[in-house]
Amino acid sequence: MNDPYRWAGIQARVAGAIREVAPKNTIIATGPNYSDIVDLLAMHPLSDGNVIYNFHFYDPHEFTHQGAGWGEAWWSYTHNIPYPATEGSMQELVKEVPDAANRYDLERYWLDHWDGRRIRLLIDEAAAWGHDNHVPLICNEFGAYREHTDPQSRNAWIHDVRTALEADGIGWAMWDYRGGFGVVFKEDGQAAKPDPATVEALGLGK
Numbered sequence: 001m002n003d004p005y006r007w008a009g010i011q012a013r014v015a016g017a018i019r020e021v022a023p024k025n026t027i028i029a030t031g032p033n034y035s036d037i038v039d040l041l042a043m044h045p046l047s048d049g050n051v052i053y054n055f056h057f058y059d060p061h062e063f064t065h066q067g068a069g070w071g072e073a074w075w076s077y078t079h080n081i082p083y084p085a086t087e088g089s090m091q092e093l094v095k096e097v098p099d100a101a102n103r104y105d106l107e108r109y110w111l112d113h114w115d116g117r118r119i120r121l122l123i124d125e126a127a128a129w130g131h132d133n134h135v136p137l138i139c140n141e142f143g144a145y146r147e148h149t150d151p152q153s154r155n156a157w158i159h160d161v162r163t164a165l166e167a168d169g170i171g172w173a174m175w176d177y178r179g180g181f182g183v184v185f186k187e188d189g190q191a192a193k194p195d196p197a198t199v200e201a202l203g204l205g206k
């Protein structure tokens with residue numbers, strides 16, 4: 001649903017219907033579109049005191065969705081894009097993308113200097129919205145596609161997002177457990193195994 005006004009009406013009606021049969025249950029509400037931070041910031045809280053507000057975090061998609069076969073078509077061409085990126089590390093990688101306009105989009109990824117500080121500042125915006133509206137927040141999706149991403153860069157990004165959320169007192173859940181963004185990985189004929197570096201990036205290691 002990409003119309004924030006229609007979504008607000010739908011969500012309010014759904015919350016009302018839930019309250020008729022579950023007056024004490026906690027409701028999780030979210031913004032329109034893909035539940036990004038910008039969608040959260042456009043919301044007005046429901047007139048209900050038992051609601052947790054959710055957002056997702058996958059910024060920048062040029063990094064987190066590299067190699068993905070959905071979303072922007074050109075993502076499927078990209079592999080081993082580092083995080084954080086530098087001019088030296090990206091000069092050859094941008095050539096993976098055949099179309100000039102799409103190369104421009106990828107080039108902006110490193111020109112925009114994505115790092116832990118930038119991620120923290122964006123998540124601070126969500127935290128400020130929660131504080132101003134006196135409501136709790138959860139980020140119930142964040143992650144980076146594993147298949148074509150350098151593991152060290154992927155885990156550095158996961159660490160930076162997780163620590164930013166925790167610094168702002170925001171609950172979190174990573175997407176996903178054993179799929180393309182997973183905490184665990186599976187080889188043919190073998191049981192799934194946790195990725196120790198990802199577990200550590202999530203602050204869950206011993």
